[in-house]
Amino acid sequence: MDSENLINQELCPRSQCTNWLNFGPRRNSGAHKIGLALNGQMLLEAPYLLNYQNPSPQVLAQALKEAYGEWGVGELSRLVFHPQAPVLFQAPEFMAEFFAHPEKAQETLEKLSRLPLSFQNWCDEKKCSIQDLAILRSLDSVSLLTTLSEKIASSRLSKSQGVQVLEWSIELILLSHDAGSLLLDADEDTWLEELRKKRYPQTVATDEKSRAEIERLPWPKKTEVKWQRRGDRAQLELKLQTGSPEELEKQIEALQKAVIQWRLQGDSWT
C-alpha cells in the first residue's frame, strides 16, 4: 500500500485519539501534532489519517512528509524522540527516508532533541542540515550545552557562524575548557574571534606576530599592506598606487628595502 492510499482513508475519528504527540512549533505551518489511537491508528493533522499498525517505516515516513511538508531537523528530533513516539520512528528505514546516512542522523537527532527548544527552532529557521550538527555526536551528554545553545539561538549569528561557534565551543569543552568561559558578553564578531583564539592559539599568535612585523617594515608611500590568512596560508596582500614611471621606480626601490628587512626577521612558524 502506498502512502497516498494510507493517508486518505478515514480510519479513526479525531475523538478516538488517546495520545497526542506535539512536536511543534513548526517552521512552515501550524500543523504540529500527531494523534495516536489505541487501535493502532494515527491521526495526522487533518485531513490525513494513517493506520500505523503495519505500515513499513518507509510508507510511514512518506505519509509524514506528505501531511506535514518539509521537516526541519529540530521538528524531526522532537517527533522521533518524543517519549510516546512509536518505536517505528527510530527504525533506520524510517530515518533513511529523510537522511542519506540514517544511523548517524539518528544519533545527531537524539542529541538535538535534548537541547532547548529555542536552539531547535534556530536550527530550523536557519535550515541547518543534519551534517551541520554532526559535532553534537562528539559529546556523550549535551547537558553542558544548554546555555550555549540558547545564546546561539538568541544571537544574530548567521547559520555558518552559529555552526562554527557550536563546533569550536564543543571542541574547547572536550579540551577541558569550562563551558561557562566560552559564553562572552560581547558582540557576535568578538565572540567568534575569542573562540578562534582559544581553539587556534598558535596560529593566531603567529599571525599576529607576523602582522605586527609586516606593518613595521618601511613600505613606500601609497602602499597598503595586509597580513591575511586564507586556509593553510597566511600571506601578504599588497596594494600599491602609482602615478608615473618615476614614482613607480622609487616605490620599487623602497619595496626592495622592505623585502631585505623582511628576510632579516626570519621565517620560523614555531
Added chain:
Amino acid sequence: MDVAPELLSQIERIFIHEESVESELASRVRNVFPIDKIEMVTEKPFSNLKGELTAMQFERSKRMLYIAPFKGHFFKRCPGATQKKVLNCCNYYVLNLGLQCNMNCSYCYLQSYINTPVMTLYSNLDQALTELREMAELHRDHPFRVGTGEVIDSLSMDDLTHFSRHLIEFFRDYPKWTLEFKTKSDKVDQFLDLSHAGNVVVSWSINPAFIINSEEHGTARFEQRIAAAKKCRDRGFKVAFHIDPLIYHPDWQKNYGELVDTITANFKPQDLHIISLGALRFQSEQRHMMRERFGLRSLVTSAEMHMSDGGKMRYDWKLRNEMFQFVIQRFKAHNSAWNTFLCMETPESWISSYDSAPMKVDGLKEMFRPLPKIKSDLTTTNA
C-alpha cells in the same frame, strides 16, 4: 608460522562467503580460528546498513572478518594520480587485497574513505595475479611500482593470509617491476625464507615512539618496526621508510631528530630504497569520526588544522615546510647521500623543501617520470 595471538583474540566473528569456502585463505582461517567464531554466509554481513557507518559501527568493523572474492579490478592507480593539479604524483599503482585495517591509528584516512561494516580479505588472490600478469606482460620493461597497502595494511594480517609469499614469487618473473609492502606491523618472518628478484620493497610507515604510543594504536612499536626492517634488509629485501604523517607536538624536533638518528644508526643510505615524508592531512569530514572515536585528547584531533587548496585539512604551510626542512636537514647532516621525497604534497612545498620540482631532483627523476597509461587507469580510486 603461527598467527599472532593479538589477531586471534581481536577477531570476534568471521564470515566466509560460500564462494570462498574452497579457497586457500578460508582453509587457513578454519585452521587457526575456533569453529564457533566462523559462520558461512551467502551475502555480505550487515548489508541492511545504509549510509555512512557510525563511530561504533566503524569500531565493530575491526572485529568482524569477512572472507569473500573481490568482484572488480584489483589493480588501480594511487589516489595521488587523480589530483595532479594540486599534487606531485610518483607513478604508484595499488593492488587491493582487502579492505579495512585491523590496527587503529587516530589519523587513519580509512575513517573517511571506506564504509564497510566488516574487515574484508579477498579470497581470489589467483585472479588478482592473473590480472597483474596481463598488465605485466604488456609492460614488462617499464618500471611500474605496485603497492598493496592502500586500503589495508600489507602485512598486519599476513601471518594469516600469506599473500606476501604468492606476490614475492610472482614478482620474481618481472624484475623491472617493483612490489611494495607498506606496513605498521613487524610481521615479516612468514616470507623471509623466500628467494626474490631484488625488486621487493618492504616499507614501514614510521613515527617517533612518542607518536606511535599516543596515536598508532594496535601497531608494532618503534623498536619492533626497526628490528623487522633490519631482518628484511639482511635478507636482501629493499627497505623503505615513510615518515608520514609528521605530527606536530611540543617536542617534535627532539623526537623526529631521534627518529632520524635511529634510522641512520641502523641503516646506510644504500640500504633504503625510499624515505618519504608527509605531514598530517585528512578530509575535512573525517574530523567528526576522529573526534567521536578519539575525543580531543589526541594530537591529531586537537591539532590546529586549516583547509588547503586540495580540499584537505593541513597544518599551516610554513609549519609543514619547517618540519620537512628539519627532517631533510637532519638526514643530510648525517650523510648527504640520504634522499627523501614528499608524499601527497603540493608543488609549492616541494620547491620550498628542495628548491626544485621532483622531476628535477636527482634520485627521484625516475620515480616521477610519467609512464604509459595502462588499461586499469580507467578505474582509479577516488580518495
